[in-house]
Amino acid sequence: MEARFAELLAGYCLEAGPGETVLVEAETPALPLIPPLKRALLARGAYPLIRLVYPGEERDFLLHGGVWLERIPEAEWALYEKADKFLRILSAENPLEGASLDPELALRQRRAWRPLQEIRLRKRWTLTLYPTVGYAVGAGMGTEEFRAYLERALFLDREDPIAAWKALSRFQEALIQRLSRGKELRILAPGTDLTLSVAGRVWVNSDGKRNMSSGEVFTGPVEDSAQGEVRFNLPAFVGGRRVEGVYLRFEGGEVVEARAEVGEDYLLRALATDAGARRLGEVGIGTNFGLTRPTGLILLDEKMGGTVHLALGQSYPETGGKNQSALHWDLVLSLKEGKLLLDGEPLLSEGRFLEG
Amino acid sequence: MEARFAELLAGYCLEAGPGETVLVEAETPALPLIPPLKRALLARGAYPLIRLVYPGEERDFLLHGGVWLERIPEAEWALYEKADKFLRILSAENPLEGASLDPELALRQRRAWRPLQEIRLRKRWTLTLYPTVGYAVGAGMGTEEFRAYLERALFLDREDPIAAWKALSRFQEALIQRLSRGKELRILAPGTDLTLSVAGRVWVNSDGKRNMSSGEVFTGPVEDSAQGEVRFNLPAFVGGRRVEGVYLRFEGGEVVEARAEVGEDYLLRALATDAGARRLGEVGIGTNFGLTRPTGLILLDEKMGGTVHLALGQSYPETGGKNQSALHWDLVLSLKEGKLLLDGEPLLSEGRFLEG
Incomplete structure (x- = not known):
């Protein structure tokens, strides 16, 4: 699945091309997808700048981030400005990681960091999802069952996904x-x-x-x-x-x-x-x-x-x-x-x- | 070990402080160290920008990177310029990943990307090592034995590592x-x-x-x-x-x-x-x-x-x-x-x- 998925993302979704920098963000359970994705982007002449987030990193940031919840670091700003295209891979180990957090924390951070999202929206971006155990459990499915469900959702079960x-x-x-x-x-x-x-x-x-x-x-x-x-x-x-x-x-x-x-x-x-x-x-x-x-x-x-x-x-x-x-x-x-x-x-x- | 190690890195080594952005680079086998490190840096008011590399990512880059081996992407440039401090954690799954590669590839890339290393050398940086299975095998030690060896090397076995x-x-x-x-x-x-x-x-x-x-x-x-x-x-x-x-x-x-x-x-x-x-x-x-x-x-x-x-x-x-x-x-x-x-x-x- 991973090689075809990577190809679909780099080619059909992002249409990555020579000289472009693609910022790829994912949580570590997406790791099996990352090497084929890196290679698929490089094969198109694009530079993949990969950021893997550990499970719970967002929670740690919201709980311990302090002033950074309301202040965008210059390095993040520069990264978003210099990237040409964006790929975000939803791949939470546990989609309920923030269940007990005060919702105000995430909303406050999102308000303050909104200019970064605006930079992304002005450029080319793709949002996708990698099948994790946590998503499968949340969906009430077995792990392989959920993986197969997502493959169908991505048309990766078709002979020619792009034609589909x-x-x-x-x-x-x-x-x-x-x-x-x-x-x-x-x-x-x-x-x-x-x-x-x-x-x-x-x-x-x-x-x-x-x-x-x-x-x-x-x-x-x-x-x-x-x-x-x-x-x-x-x-x-x-x-x-x-x-x-x-x-x-x-x-x-x-x-x-x-x-x-x-x-x-x-x-x-x-x-x-x-x-x-x-x-x-x-x-x-x-x-x-x-x-x-x-x-x-x-x-x-x-x-x-x-x-x-x-x-x-x-x-x-x-x-x-x-x-x-x-x-x-x-x-x-x-x-x-x-x-x-x-x-x-x-x-x-x-x-x-x-x-x- | 991880919490004390993180504390040593954020405090003694980097002396991270409010408003600073610390660029942290590691290979994924260092994952157990990353959450305590993120929290230790945030606790000091610093912003940890974490880049996890998958095992074999450098090899993939050298083999498939094409023009990027000799051209620094603007986003990388911006990241190095905006970061205040750098932490690189050696944590190879397999320290012999490049064994069969033409050595010229890595040397060529290092020559071309040297300006980035120069930016780092002008600022505050720390290079450290996390105990992986691959390092243990390479050192001729069992995994736990190597872990204990590194703990002694870091003085984390002492009551007060900083005093040591x-x-x-x-x-x-x-x-x-x-x-x-x-x-x-x-x-x-x-x-x-x-x-x-x-x-x-x-x-x-x-x-x-x-x-x-x-x-x-x-x-x-x-x-x-x-x-x-x-x-x-x-x-x-x-x-x-x-x-x-x-x-x-x-x-x-x-x-x-x-x-x-x-x-x-x-x-x-x-x-x-x-x-x-x-x-x-x-x-x-x-x-x-x-x-x-x-x-x-x-x-x-x-x-x-x-x-x-x-x-x-x-x-x-x-x-x-x-x-x-x-x-x-x-x-x-x-x-x-x-x-x-x-x-x-x-x-x-x-x-x-x-x-x-």
């Missing part, structure tokens, strides 16, 4: 054609009835360049348009803890009521990050029907065919979205028992796309 | 007083009769700040003074291979004859690095009698009480040495069956220092 990504890209392009003619989205499901305006916004075809795995189309909803309530029915690991059963009520685009069955303290702190954290920065629709089971991993679950996700906080500027925040938190909702309407016409129903 | 380092420092200071009054060193041993001038040069007290473990005094010999022959009788791992039984003959400071029983190709290539590689940049005397067995690890073996080492190549400017090279290769000679004379008077005889 290109086919998905064409399907999404057609979907975007339909979405671009519409103005209002309405999400209906048990406990959920939310309307959003996407008038004038640009839909993005996420076909595995920035996220790997992928399979979604997304845009930035009009910032003051969200109206109604939503109950997210997929649990997720976020900020090093589990958050489940999030309920939000929106008025004029803003969250006016918020609860969670698990991790409510994290939810409330996240909403208090800054002014933009109470508004939506993204609405996305999952199109990858190879992803069949919730894993708690947003990167995968938000791509599941027949799901919708909404992100609190920062929008992606290329969508026309204008929301600003240090937060960007995707929350996922399965529509197996619901519907997505575009200007009143059903687009998705009971987890399936309807012909347009 | 300070005591060694005072012994070395007295030795330097004697050496500074002299002009000519003569090394006598089976197969060895070499004279060197150290007139006007400054001796440095290496008491565990730059090297940990340590225990040596060193200077830069007058560049054209080395005359005679020397047969190094301790084997060593260097450039990812084993080199043993090196014989050198000097005339007017320059190597005019060179052989080795093992690794002669490496020796000859090293001498051809550049003009300065054929001259001596350093002469040092080991003073650490806690180090009792050769390990093949230069960092340790050159500190063994009763040994002398000579480095081909780059000298340390603070000694008054003027030799310039991309090479700095320490070769070690035990004087158990030999003598070190200072202006004709014996200073070391059969591995022991004589009263001055």
Whole structure:
């Protein structure tokens, strides 16, 4: 798996080329992927600058970092400015490492270090995930079972993964054609009835360049348009803890009521990050029907065919979205028992796309 | 061991302080040391920027690095310029990883990347070693046995390691007083009769700040003074291979004859690095009698009480040495069956220092 995965990342996702420096960040459980990745990047003439983080390093930093939580070291600044492309490999030994930490610590650090993330967003970047034991346990799967699930999610089980990504890209392009003619989205499901305006916004075809795995189309909803309530029915690991059963009520685009069955303290702190954290920065629709089971991993679950996700906080500027925040938190909702309407016409129903 | 080791490195060796960025480089077998080290540096208000290299990463780079072997990436440049202090932890899974590589590859890369090393040498840096299985095997010891040997070498078996380092420092200071009054060193041993001038040069007290473990005094010999022959009788791992039984003959400071029983190709290539590689940049005397067995690890073996080492190549400017090279290769000679004379008077005889 690792050699093909590395090739997919260096070639299809990052399109690494001569003279470029690619900053690669991963936690040490991703080690089996790193040597083939280094070689795949070097083979393209790129320079791989690899940063491996030990399990618990982020927790150590949040607990003991002191002033550095609010101050970006010059060396980090320089590294982000000089790198041409970025690859972040989610590979937590334990995705719940931060479970007992005060959520304010991570949010404070993220606020202060936001300029670094902005540098990255302005350049070419890919976010991916390596199958660790911790992710497998969190997803309720055996280790090999989860590894095989991820291989399918990455299309590495196909003869020609790149051709498969290109086919998905064409399907999404057609979907975007339909979405671009519409103005209002309405999400209906048990406990959920939310309307959003996407008038004038640009839909993005996420076909595995920035996220790997992928399979979604997304845009930035009009910032003051969200109206109604939503109950997210997929649990997720976020900020090093589990958050489940999030309920939000929106008025004029803003969250006016918020609860969670698990991790409510994290939810409330996240909403208090800054002014933009109470508004939506993204609405996305999952199109990858190879992803069949919730894993708690947003990167995968938000791509599941027949799901919708909404992100609190920062929008992606290329969508026309204008929301600003240090937060960007995707929350996922399965529509197996619901519907997505575009200007009143059903687009998705009971987890399936309807012909347009 | 790890917590005390980390404390020694962050405190005594690096004297890390608020606002400083410390660039830490290690191979992944050093992982058990990294979390306590991160915490020890953060506790002092320093920012630890950690770079873990996977086993074989250097080999991959030399084999597949292409143009990057002769071109320093801007991001690396920026990192070295912005870091305030440097810690390199030797922790090879296999110290013979480069055994079958063309030695020219590593030497070429070292030549081209020399400016980065110069940035480091101008700032505060420490070089240390973590006990790996590979080092233990190479030293002919069991893993736990080697670990205990290193603990003694670091004085971590003492109640107050820092006090022990300070005591060694005072012994070395007295030795330097004697050496500074002299002009000519003569090394006598089976197969060895070499004279060197150290007139006007400054001796440095290496008491565990730059090297940990340590225990040596060193200077830069007058560049054209080395005359005679020397047969190094301790084997060593260097450039990812084993080199043993090196014989050198000097005339007017320059190597005019060179052989080795093992690794002669490496020796000859090293001498051809550049003009300065054929001259001596350093002469040092080991003073650490806690180090009792050769390990093949230069960092340790050159500190063994009763040994002398000579480095081909780059000298340390603070000694008054003027030799310039991309090479700095320490070769070690035990004087158990030999003598070190200072202006004709014996200073070391059969591995022991004589009263001055």
